[in-house]
Amino acid sequence: ELKVEQNPLFLSMQEGKNYTIYCNYSTTSDRLYWYRQDPGKSLESLFVLLSNGAVKQEGRLMASLDTKARLSTLHITAAVHDLSATYFCAVYISNFGNEKLTFGTGTRLTIIP
């Protein structure tokens, strides 16, 4: 059974600081997604990472994928309050034609002014 673990689960950081969220998964996959969820809202797609070594950047967020280590990171640079949200990684698995995403536990990020 695929397990997807994120850490930390909760992160409180000051504006202007840098930090990294980690997503570890337990089986082979070459596709990983990052989503953002604001309180009481649905999920917004941030990044899709399609191969080993893939790196995507949008504003203050940068995501990377190491398929050999089964690890993805979401790096936050010079955090601002607007980035406060819960961030989920999701691992893509295709098994005999069944394609599914398994979501991580989520990281609740709070940016303190």
Next chain:
Amino acid sequence: EADIYQTPRYLVIGTGKKITLECSQTMGHDKMYWYQQDPGMELHLIHYSYGVNSTEKGDLSSESTVSRIRTEHFPLTLESARPSHTSQYLCASGGTLRTDTQYFGPGTRLTVL
């Protein structure tokens, strides 16, 4: 911007009632999904469909049922609601390309009294 809609957005209902949560998308996606998410927790896949007349159960056992009679429509039904069904239900759809992301609807927050 993804065009995926869910109704109702909020539903409070008594135990034993039959309910149907609606989900529709205008993107022509073949693949559609239902997830269940408790507040602040990870998402669990409960049903998915790869096209008309195709439905499968997801990773999390659910007493709900789904149907896919039209490409754009993927309703979820609970025959007899119970307090344990209280949760947020998120519908998603995705295309067939390898790069395609799952796009999420706004969700239905269900409370069963």
